Amino acid sequence: MKVLMEAHMVWEAIEPKDPKVAPDVKTDKRALAMIYQGIPDDILLAVAEKKTSKEAWESLKIMCQGADKVKKAKAxxxxxxxxxxxxxxxxxxxxxxxxxxxxxxxxxxxxxxxEENYVVKKLLRAVPTKFLQIASAIEQFGNLDSMSVEEVIGSLRAHEERLKEPTESGEEQQLLLTADEWQKKEIKEGQLLFTREEWLKRSGKGNSSDGGDYRRRENRVARDRSQVKCFSCGGYGHYAAECRKSG
Incomplete structure (x- = not known):
């Protein structure tokens, strides 16, 4: 509203260059009319009784002080x-x-x-651990005072896309298998990757209290191979490691 009145050369009615000289009536009325045009109806009723543009302006300043306090509190x-x-x-x-x-x-x-650099620094502090590497690199090698928020977001977004790329090969994924999953995998493929003694040692049954009973049951099975099934050819009477058909 002040800029509008300055553009129409009527602002001197409110802040005259010489406080001792009163503005002419025409200029004052034009300034008052612009004030009326620039405020909503509910505020217009509150300043309608003011005689001069300066009185109306001062009344608006008093009413807006409360609005300024609300704005500052919200900010x-x-x-x-x-x-x-x-x-x-x-x-x-x-x-x-x-x-x-x-x-x-x-x-x-x-x-x-x-300030923009303040927002940039806040953004780098607010990201979680997965962005720690790229955030540290930006802080060490980038100029945070001249860097824009959009540039930082672009770097973080590129890093986020890299995190989505698969980094584990099939062999690396196999290393994550549990002991039970390994055992099921070996049985399914019909492969004997370690001996019975090694399997007992890894499974902990070789040191258990019932280890003797377990070994005796194994010995009975070993003597009676008719119940032993080969996981290589599907036949009975021998182990996969002894299978002649598998070569």
Whole structure:
């Protein structure tokens, strides 16, 4: 409203260059008319009885002081929320950046200054552990004072995509199998990868209290090979390691 009145050369009615000289009536009425045009109806009723544009302007300033206090309180609340903002481990980077930018936009809309480099530093502090490597690299080798939020988000997004790439080969995945899974895998493939004594040692049955009974049962089975099934050819009477058909 002040800029509009300055453009129409009527601002001197409110702040005259010489306080001792009263503005002419025409200029004052034009300024008052612009004030009336620039405020909503509910506020217009409160200043309609003012005789001069200066009186109307001073009345508006008093009424807006309460609004300024509300804006400052809300900006303070948003800034506290901004300071405590943290990205969750399961949260996507784009979703977190939307929350961050939303807070920054609202804070700035309320008249609070928040520098770009301050937002950049906050973003690097708020990311979870999986971004720690790239965040440390940006802090050490990047110029945070001249870097934009969009540049940092781009670097973090590239790192996030790299994390999605498979890094384990089939052999590495096999190393993650449990002992039971290994045993099932060996039986399914019909392979005897270690001897009975090694299997007893790995399974812990060789040191158990019933180890003697278990070995006696094994000896009876070993003497009576008619019940022994070969996992290589499917026949009975021998083990897979002894199978002649498998070569």
């Amino acid at each position: 303070q609340t948003l800034r506290m929320e901004f300071e405590s903002l943290k990205m969750k481990d399961t949260e996507k980077l784009d979703d977190f950046c939307m929350r961050l930018n939303g807070l920054v936009t609202n804070i700035r809309a309320l008249g609070e200054a928040i």
